Amino acid sequence: MDKEQQIAPSAGQKGEEQHAIDVGTGEHGDGGGGIAGDAAEASENERLALVEEPGKKKSTRVAALDAFRGLTIVLMILVDDAGGAYERMDHSPWNGCTLADFVMPFFLFIVGIAIAFALKRVPKLGATMKKITIRTLKMLFWGLLLQGGYSHAPDDLSYGVDMKKIRWCGILQRIALVYFVVALIEAFTTKVRPTTVRSGPYAIFHAYRWQWLGGFIAFVIYMVTTFSLYVPDWSYVYHIDGDVNDGKQFTIQCGVRGHLDPACNAVGHVDRMVWGINHLYMQPVWIRSKDCTFSSPRTGPLRTDAPSWCLGPFEPEGLLSSISSILSGTIGIHYGHVLIHFKTHKERLKHWLLMGFSLLVLGILLHFTNAIPINKQLYSFSYVCFTAGAAGVVLSAFYILIDVWGFRTPFLFLEWIGMNAMLVFVLAAQAIFPAFVNGWYYDSPGNTLVSWIQKHVFINVWHSQRLGTLLYVIFGEIVFWGVVSGILHKLGIYWKL
Incomplete structure (x- = not known):
């Protein structure tokens, strides 16, 4: 055959x-x-x-989908735990795109593909709506628990959060919003969705025009708000125990519209108005920017002439930027529709690669012409295009290597992690397992099995804090969880929401 x-x-x-x-x-x-x-x-x-x-x-x-999901989890672990040693793989301080900046849109891309398959048929709309709502609420709950401030894993063994300062936004909360919107559109349009797609380069776009209309509405809301909303002056009180600036109040002068700089953008203003300034992320990556430190892109002491916004809070998973991220899910569901309706490798790859490279080119043009810079913190339109295009190209490469050419063995560990993505996300990426291990310490809370392995097996052996940290993350975390996921796969154990 x-x-x-x-x-x-x-x-x-x-x-x-x-x-x-x-x-x-x-x-x-x-x-x-x-x-x-x-x-x-x-x-x-x-x-x-x-x-x-x-x-x-x-x-x-289609094994490439599991491998792609596993790659996304692996990237998250790598940039979260090794980004401190190699800041160039950590999130870009403002404009630009680094390795860490691909993680969130890759998540949303694969969520979109999942929705296309999971809602390929909707026998009972009411029951499907209930299941969509329940799953959304589950993700919101886990998001608040893991990133709201209740868990102080892995180094701090205490727990609990002051409700006056709880962080309402986070990774799972953004995924929940995108999933809810994209899944609702897919469910409600079940009667107008085709069983087959006519020939022609634009036929599949026309067949799923309602999904693209939903993405277009999200795009319009984001663009109009970003470039027309008036951003007034704002202020904050800095609170970090032991810091020389603890208790100081800073004021940022704005009074502008359409700015995309850190201080006076509409994305931050919406979050300050909706959530309240005390409920935003208190350690934004812009503190590593050239405006704030001479050590940029690495963390370093503040410049003496650093602007007042450098120590201010900013929510990278905020409301307006999450509306923009619906586009990532919309593009993902399109890739799922292609996979459903086109049955040959050639047809699938033609659609995937053409769209992937087109999005990449559009994102790059918008960025380098300074029309709309690529910016993860703002989730700019150029960022959506560039990262979604990259996701499409990477998925296509996986599909060729694994499903077309049959090179599956080298990617099995990614498949295994992808099959148990939620478990690895919670236990590894959110550091719940290391926090549990750190709970069994010897003499002092800093003397744990995790710290001993990092120091004596990796850092001391290679005589380098940076290289030792990177190797620990690769072998002590990524390889470890690949093996664990493989064992769980063989046992038929999976954790899902």
């Missing part, structure tokens, strides 16, 4: 139904919190997803 005909229309449809289950949560789940069906339906779909060939069975599972 020819490789491009391995997914025949009838068997391919059944295989894609199975992937509605697989892609949302990793494996044997219900499409992300129950959307695609219960466990019994999952088992039945898994049996139907096998294509009979002479003497063997060929699975139609």
Whole structure:
């Protein structure tokens, strides 16, 4: 059987139904919190997803999607835990794009693909709406718990948060908003969605015009607000125990519209008005910018002439920027629709790569012409285009290597992590497991198994704090969780929302 005909229309449809289950949560789940069906339906779909060939069975599972999700989790662990040693892989202080800046849009991109499969069929709209709402609430709860300030993992063994300063926004909260909006549009348009797509380069865009209309509305809301909202002067009181600036009040003079600088942009103003300045992220990355320190892009002492906004709070997962991020999910669901409707590798890759490179070029042009700089903190339109284009190209490369050419073994650890993405996100990326291990210390809270391994197995051996930290993150965290995920996969254990 020819490789491009391995997914025949009838068997391919059944295989894609199975992937509605697989892609949302990793494996044997219900499409992300129950959307695609219960466990019994999952088992039945898994049996139907096998294509009979002479003497063997060929699975139609698209492994590149799990590998892509696993790559996103790995990037998050790498930049979170090694970014302090190698600041150039950490988030860009303001304009520009670094390795860390790809993590959030990659998450939203794969969430969009998951929605396309999980809601390929909506038998009962009411039940589907209930499941979408419940899953959204679950993500909001976990987001508040992990990033609201209650958990002080991994170094501080205390817990609890002052409700006057709780952080309302975070990674899972943004994913929840994008998921909720994109999934609602997909569910409500089930009766106008086609079972087949006509030929033509724009046919699939027309078939899913309501999804693109939703993304366009989000784009208009973001652009109009960003460039027309009046940003007044604002002030804040800096609170860091032991810091020379503790207790000082700073005032930032604005009185402008359409500015995209750190001090006076509409994204920050909306969050200050909606959430309150005490509920924003208190350690924004702009403190590493050239305006704030001569050590940029690394962390360093403040310049004597540093502007007053350098120590101010800013929410990188705020409300207006989250509205813009709906576009990342919209582009992701388009890639899912292509995967559903086009059955050959050539057709899928043609659509994916053309759109991916087009978005990359558009993002680069907007940035280097200074029309709209690439900026993760603002989630600018150029940032959406550039990162979504990169996601499309990376997914296409994975698809070619893993699903077309069959080089699956080198990427198995990414697949395993992708199948248990939520578990690795909570235990590793949010440092819950290291916090648990650190709870068993010897003589003093700083003398733990984790710190001993970092110091004696990596840092002292390589005589370098930076290199030792990087190697610890690679082998002590990423490889470790790859092995754990592989074991859990073999045991059939998966954690999902």
